[in-house]
Amino acid sequence: MNEESPKAVFYALAANFGIAVCKYGAAAFTGSGSMFAEAIHSTADCGNQLLLLFGLKRAQRPANALHPLGSGREIYFYSLVVALLLFFVGGAFSVYEGLHRMVHHEPLTSPLVALVILGVSVVLEAFSLAGALREIRKSAPNKTLWRWFRETRESELLVVAGEDVAALAGLAIAFCAVLMTMITGNPVYDAAGSIGVGVLLMVVAYVVAREVKSMIVGESASPEVRKAIDAHLRARPEILGIISLITLQWGRHVVVAVQAEMIDYASGRAMIDAINVIEEDLQTVFPEVRWVFFEPDIARDRAQPANML
Structure with missing residues (x-):
């Protein structure tokens, strides 16, 4: 197991905190539903990383009479909680926000600001993903990312990598949605972008939760x-x-x-x-x-x- 994987969690926490601050400011300034959905997503990610760090700390507790093999598998529980939060807080809320804005046709102001913030967010999220990929390459230098995802037993690193991939894809969706709204003046594109981000997060959360569930049930060594x-x-x-x-x-x-x-x-x-x-x-x-x-x-x-x- 890679002893350095908490580094990836810290990278993600720092990046998502900066991203969340930028997105909330942009969402308030522009009224963008996609931007607000992305801000909620980044906030959820910050909470998720704090949960993972807490889980890693709890997993280090020594063995006792009640847990004779120690608490190492406790990190799997917290990883599953994070996946569920990503599904409901990040994904389901984003879909709800998109549907709400689609029904009410809320306008988007200053879309150029939103596009700039999304561009900055891409850079910060890429920094987080690069940190996760470095830790992955240390433990699995000759594996493809998909094979590592299916075979890894490091649930915290799996969650962080899944979040980062979903975040970059979500930013791309939000960017396209805001850009189409700016070009056409139709706020439906922005609302559709929020729904798209939410669906993407729910799909990633489901795939991550499925892998973590297998670890909780009990997996062999890699x-x-x-x-x-x-x-x-x-x-x-x-x-x-x-x-x-x-x-x-x-x-x-x-x-x-x-x-x-x-x-x-x-x-x-x-x-x-x-x-x-x-x-x-x-x-x-x-x-x-x-x-x-x-x-x-x-x-x-x-x-x-x-x-x-």
Whole structure:
């Protein structure tokens, strides 16, 4: 797991705060529905980043009797809350605002100001997205962005990247809507832009929430980590074969459960010592592996009926 991902959250918080201030000023000055929707979106994003930082802090709490594996997965809960807020506060409100303005045909004043503010917002949002992409490349230098999105276990970085992509696309929609309103003098384009921004946010929020829900249910370590752990264990001279290997992502850490057939040892104590060496070496090679549960066993013919095993 990338220990630097909170940097992306701070980048996004700083960028969205500056963007929100600019957008509110422009919305008040121009009366633009698209601009006001974008301002609400940026405000929601600021709150979302604060929630993610709070979740990251909570996830660092040590293990106790009630939570013997610690609170690492708590960040998944806060990431899901952020996705829901993005859907309802950002998306649904923007759609409502657009429909309201479409019905009442509220005029747009000083659209040029709105276009300038949207341009500034694009620059600031691009800064935030660039920070998120840098952190993504550190943990997945050879993956496409879509593959990383489907395979990552860093929910906070996934949320920030999703927000930033949605924000840039939303700014493009708002820019086009304000520009069409300025050219034609028809405020319906501005209202339609607000609706478009809202629909976009709801779609992104749904996709992000679906990925985070999978993490909450319980996902294995990323495919490359699991494959590397499997190869490492199979290369151990003490192990004849791997019967079962389960990995579980637990926040920034990984739980590993191994069932393996061992070579013959003169005593049970000798086998226990060998298992301890295997576990220590595994945690040295893979620092993210916090817990290892190792069970020596004998491989069985799983094609036989259960009563013959």
